[in-house]
Amino acid sequence: MIKRILKAPLPQPVTLRQRGSFAQSFAVMFSAAAIAGVGVLVSPVMLRLCAPAAYEVFAVFNALVTT
Numbered sequence: 146m147i148k149r150i151l152k153a154p155l156p157q158p159v160t161l162r163q164r165g166s167f168a169q170s171f172a173v174m175f176s177a178a179a180i181a182g183v184g185v186l187v188s189p190v191m192l193r194l195c196a197p198a199a200y201e202v203f204a205v206f207n208a209l210v211t212t
Contacts, residue, residue: 184207192200 191203195203
């Protein structure tokens with residue numbers, strides 16, 4: 146019985162191209178988190194470059210677009 150298990154073919158590796166695979170779902174969630182992190186990293190730079198009133202308008206626009 147053990148010999149039959151050892152001789153069984155190994156399953157094919159999961160690729161990102163297969164729809165609904167764990168690897169594809171993980172890549173989508175990780176990329177979304179990375180994109181959100183870029184916005185957090187850029188916000189201090191935006192604060193220094195723009196006036197407070199312009200930043201308020203940008204924050205409201207960003208909240209409406211991302212929700």
